[in-house]
Amino acid sequence: MFDKLPISSKTEKILTKSLDEPISAEDANYLINIKGSDLYPLLATADYLRQEIAGNNVTFINNCNINFTNICTVRCGFCAFGKDADDPEAYILDDEAILKKSSGAVDKGAHEFCVMGEFYLMQMLNIMNICFNC
Numbered sequence: 116m117f118d119k120l121p122i123s124s125k126t127e128k129i130l131t132k133s134l135d136e137p138i139s140a141e142d143a144n145y146l147i148n149i150k151g152s153d154l155y156p157l158l159a160t161a162d163y164l165r166q167e168i169a170g171n172n173v174t175f176i177n178n179c180n181i182n183f184t185n186i187c188t189v190r191c192g193f194c195a196f197g198k199d200a201d202d203p204e205a206y207i208l209d210d211e212a213i214l215k216k217s218s219g220a221v222d223k224g225a226h227e228f229c230v231m232g233e234f235y236l237m238q239m240l241n242i243m244n245i246c247f248n249c
Contacts, residue, residue, distance in 0.1 A: 120152070120155065120156050121152040122152065122153055122156045123153055125145070126145075126146075126149060126153040126156065126157070127156070129142045129145065129146060130156055130157065130160045133160060133164065134160070134163075134164070144191070147191065147192055147193055148191075148192045176226055176227050177223070177224045177225050177226055177227070178220075178225055178226065178227035178228065178229060179216065179217065179220030179225040179227070179228050179229070180228075180229045180231055181208075181213060181216050181217060181228060181229070181230050181231065182196070182208075182231050182232055183207065183208045183213060183230060183231070183232045184205075184206060184207040184208065184232035185197060185198045185204070185205060185206055185232070186198055186199070186200050186205050186206075186207065186232070187232075207232075
């Protein structure tokens, strides 16, 4: 499939594997950071797999993404809003703000929550407790 495209051997190996079996977390992390000419084969592979798995059926669920903080030290390339802790735009939402966001989402029909932010164990446990009790 990739013999006519300018693609790195590592990307080609991962994408070829993905056609037959799930890829590893390590491979997924590699693909998240793809740039340049490797991006087009990734998009083509993703579209091919989508067509194989779901066809042209489209479904959705009303969900709510709660970014409880924008403080991040990982810089994985997934988002564009991560800040250093000392940045003036850095924030960590308090319980009241998280509850307000989750309650508002439930009022609008949300059935699923995705709580996102750098991993602070105690903060995550607290947020989960707040969301499940709203």
